[in-house]
Amino acid sequence: MQKSISLSFLLILISFFSIKAQVATDLWVVDTEGSGDSFRPKFETAKPLTNRPLYDNQPNFINDAELVFSAADEKGNHDIILYSFRTGNFTNFSKTADRSEYSPSLTDCKQYISAVVVEPDGTQRLWLYPITGDAPELLYDDIAPVGYYDWYDNKAAMFVLGQPNRFVYARGKGNLQELSTNIGRTIKTRPKTNQVSYIDQNDLKSSSDSKSYAIKSIDLKNGKTTTLGATLSGSQDFIWIDKNHLLMALGNELFLLNPKDQNWKSLGKIAATTHQTITRMAYSAELNKLILVLNRVEKP
Template identity: 65%
Template structure:
């Protein structure tokens, strides 16, 4: 790959992040009932968790009562914020004026909050923020630009931007396995397995409702790719609520699909005059709550 196109790709990705950061998103929370295929939203309980013109996005539960997410200040800088459902308090886990943190989550070892960091020179790499508030550490100095990721066995599976975008797994220094090329932005570990889930754009199909993108998993132990049907038409963001069930959303409605099934079934719709278009989500079985990201009108 020539140097100039590669730089253009990076600049394009960073500009997309910047545009997204200028769009107002809020976190909402809604109670749920049931488990697995019986999960339903109690739509009447839906309420905003954040409510401000800046960017609040990319939520992840780190334990049974706390959530982390990426939030922009009024200068457009993004930090990691922790919210406690037990106390109702928000706490800054990072406050960095020279860089922005995205997609925070808890590492497998539970000693760090990881994040994709846009560094002062524009590099976009994976960093670790110790939960004891010690200085942050760069994890993979030779893997960039990282967009999205998840963890298995204390190592990261990462969406790396390029021509094409690729999914890689870092077994160790200098030992990076390319799992797939031309993927969408969702990278999620399937609970209680060695599988990494991704959306394979190589077999994308168009439909009147939006693109259908095959959902696939890669088993890091068996070195095998499995197919799990198609995405919800026109949607990019998925999460597992347990080993056997996936959630995606379209508009203000949330849908569920079993790992072995092909049909997406609605579990509820959020009514709002101020917000629309659910994208990212985070689910807590312990709290019976679903946190969703919605765009301000």
């Protein structure tokens, strides 16, 4: 039995960021207007930002004009790409032939682009890439395999792959606090609060074929956990557009949730025959732009 479990875990590790398991994805950009309950994507403006039969995914804004994301090359290696809305140019922020970078984000101190790095031996750890272009630095040498993360108080809250996976917060060297277990892949800091939000897969809200789970937040100051609502059935990615509003997608349709009323409100959908199923998202209030990741439709 132990051998079977260990083999299963190894297969999970191998496939976690596997190229074969990845769907070809593109980034789309949509203009937005309004805020709060009046927030609205202007779907008539929706257009591809990238257009390649490869993996362009995991976008994050790092300032009021620039976006970073993870992109695969023809050899299956993943680098951090920077896109500027000022110039319209794409630039390699990283170009590493012996490792792949995923989930790039700006650190709280704004001096680094962080990324989950699959190292040459397959180890997945969190690294820091100085915005000055200096050599990258390993952040937590003893925390692996890291899957997803976000920042609070210049420390990382992380999804660590395991049986079950763990949700942890690195309060300091040798001080790793376990916040929960068996969470979904989305970890997002709630703006202007001490809270980090996540999907609690221990709290099943729907037993249909496409399951729905509780979205929760934990206050990293007082340890209090709050239920914010439930995921859309079968979806696992969400973002905050402000302190009080969550955005999630189902298929090509976007939904808005104010945790006070617990009901998702449809905002409309992208009409596209070439791309289907919105997953990850990023939003810039300064630019009034929403970035959506959509799967490319394979041609018959």
